[in-house]
Amino acid sequence: MGNSSSSNxxxxQDKAILDMKNQRDKLRQYQKRITVLTDREKQIAKECLTKGQTDKAKLALRRKKYQESQLSKMDAQLAQLEQLTGDVEFALVQKDVLYGLQQGTSVLKEIHREMGGIENVEKLLADNEEARAYQEEISELLANKMSNQDEDEVEDELEALEAEVNGVPALPNAPVAQPQFTPEEKAQIAKDRAARRARERAAEQASQPMLA
Amino acid sequence: MTTASPLPSNFSATSTLPPGATAPSSLPFIPQYSFPPFFTLQPVASTRSSQLSSWSTHIQSYCQHNRIFSLTLVDALNTPLFHNAQIHRRLNLRDAKVILAWMASAEGGNRAEFISTSTTKSKKAASGEEDGGKCWIYWRRPEEWAAALEEWVDRTGQKGTVLTLYEIVEGDASLKEEFWNMDEDLLRKSLAVCVRRGKAQIFGGEGSEGVKFF
Structure with a gap:
């Protein structure tokens, strides 16, 4: 039902492997058959012995021996066949690995080709360096365009900020009581006042004639 | 489902049931099995439909337990499947056919399929019945087997390797799997499902086919 022509x-190799595996299966089946046979020969030998037919029993045992030797030969063949199958399958895997490596390498080469070789990369890096230097130059120029006034403002703002952050420095407390003066001090204050008034009057009189 | 793994080694998959074979005692029969009216098809439609589905469950679990993939009705009638010796009840051939026909229908979930006698290997079925003497019991349908096979191939990393059909059902690698010792025709059917899904390809000559999973 399945063996259609579409064996795409x-x-x-698959067919060869299948042939080998089929061969292996046949050997296995044969082994099964032989095992059944040896069991039967043993049974026969037993039966013959109970009947006292020693010759027949011997014959059966001989056949059993022969079959057993065949069985061990077949074991060796089976091992050989399985090893070969394994080798072929492993070789196929290796082939796949090789193919994969090939593919990867060619893709890598293709990408390198698109990148245009070492010179191109070097040129590009140099260009990049140049462009960055240019950009730095521009930045510097722009930074120096600041006027003095701007700088002052900036500094003021900085100070204000600093004050805000650090808080105002500690101030002395305001006095709570009226100042207490000694009699000498009171006399001194009264003298000061009198002197000041005299000065003011003198200044007034001096300005009057100039107006007249 | 997988608990039914103890394999009765004397059952080769394609063989019909040996007369007098008894199911291992560990198989839990459904309760209705010890109920005498169960063995006579009921005339009332609703009762009948529930009876049919019970029978379907019973047949499926029995076959799964004993790893029977196909039944030959004439032989199966004498087995514990259709014959409860404890209550002396048995199902007659006509009713058994009705049940299997129901199982084969879409209503019964396509859990059975009659094998046309022209291709049947069993001579007993051919002589006893003109048609419908032998049928698949799908306690796993081919699609479900296909999924199980794909899962196994995937799990064991055998994608892309060539497997022989013999290897799948008899090999050491699948010894623990549910499809071990499965009927070869059923295996072909299941693999055909894989092929239709594009998951596998069957190749090689008649009788020595191999399959390659992708």
Whole structure:
């Protein structure tokens, strides 16, 4: 039902592997058959012995021996076949790995080709360096355009900010009581006042004639 | 489902049931099995439909437990499946056919399929019945088997390797799997489902096919 002609994904290797595996299955089946046979021969030998037919029993045992030797030979063949199958399958895997490596390498090469070789990369890096230097120059120029006034304002703001952050420095407390004066001090204050008034009057009289 | 793994080794998958074979005692029969009217098809429609579905469950679990993939009705009638010796009740052939026909219908979930006698290997079925003497019991349908196979191939990393059909059902690698010792025709059916899904390809000559999963 399944062996249609569309064997597009089946390679010749697959077919070879299948042949080998089929061979292996056949060997296994044969082994099964032989095992059944040896069991039967043993049974026969037992039956013959109970009947006293020693010769027949011997014959059966001989056949059993022969079959057993075949069985061990077949074991060796089976191992060989399985090893070969394993080798072929592993070789196929290796082939796949190689193919993968090839693909990867060619893709890598293609990408390198698109990048245009070492010279191009070097040139590009140099260009990049140049452009960055130019940009730095521009930034510097722009930074120096600040006027003095702007600088002052900036500093003022900085100070204000600093004051805000650090808080106002500690101030002396305001006096709570009226100042107490000694009699000498009171006399001194009264003298000061009198002197001041005299000065003011003198200044007034001096300005009057100039007006007249 | 997978708990039914103890394999009765004397059952080869394609063989019909040996007469007098008894199910291992561990199989839990459904309760209705010890109820005498269960063995006579009921005339009332609603009762009948529930009876049919119970029978379907019963047949499926029995077959799964004993790993029977196909039944030959004439032989199966004498087995514990259709014959409860404890209550001396048995199902007659006509009713068994009705039940299997129901199981094969869409209503019964396509859990069975009659095998046309022209391709049947069993001579007993051919002589006893003109048609419908033998049928698949799908306690797993081919699509479900296909999924199980794909899952197994995926799990064991066998994608892209060539497997023989014999290897799948008899090999050491699948010894613990549910499809071990499965009927080869059923395996082909299931693989055909994989092929239709594009998950596998069957190739090689008749009788020595191999399958490659992708």
């Amino acid at each position: 994904r089946i390679s010749a």
